[in-house]
Amino acid sequence: MRFIPGIVHQDNPYTFRLLLNAARAAHLAVDAYARRIRPGSTITSLTSERSAKGYFLSFIEMNRELGARELPVDVADPIDNIVGYVWEGARKQFSLLSDEAVDEIGELDRSTDAVAAFTSLKTGVPPAFWRR
Numbered sequence: 001m002r003f004i005p006g007i008v009h010q011d012n013p014y015t016f017r018l019l020l021n022a023a024r025a026a027h028l029a030v031d032a033y034a035r036r037i038r039p040g041s042t043i044t045s046l047t048s049e050r051s052a053k054g055y056f057l058s059f060i061e062m063n064r065e066l067g068a069r070e071l072p073v074d075v076a077d078p079i080d081n082i083v084g085y086v087w088e089g090a091r092k093q094f095s096l097l098s099d100e101a102v103d104e105i106g107e108l109d110r111s112t113d114a115v116a117a118f119t120s121l122k123t124g125v126p127p128a129f130w131r132r
Helices: 011-021 048-066 073-094 099-106 112-123
Strands: none
Touching: 011 048, 011 073, 048 073, 048 099, 048 112, 073 112, 099 112
């Protein structure tokens, strides 16, 4: 288990990997934490570029983790919803960026799956490899 170094939203692929590899997992819709907001923190100094980069790399990593896994029917939709949340976060952040900033993010990973994900985010059409 590892975090993607140097990005925000790194908890998304990390937690996703934990859930996929857990023998059992459950979800409770309760507020179970409090966040301390302080000036200069990762979140309070967040930019659209950093957010788009983090969501983009998280989306790629989450799809790689899924790979060719066959998910049980009862978890396939919730898993797709989690991946969809990250894709939608990236798409929204991409829409706020200049073309130049978007293209810089596209250069972060030139593998086939990353290029497909990048193209999908630029066009707003989810990639074919995503199960949704």
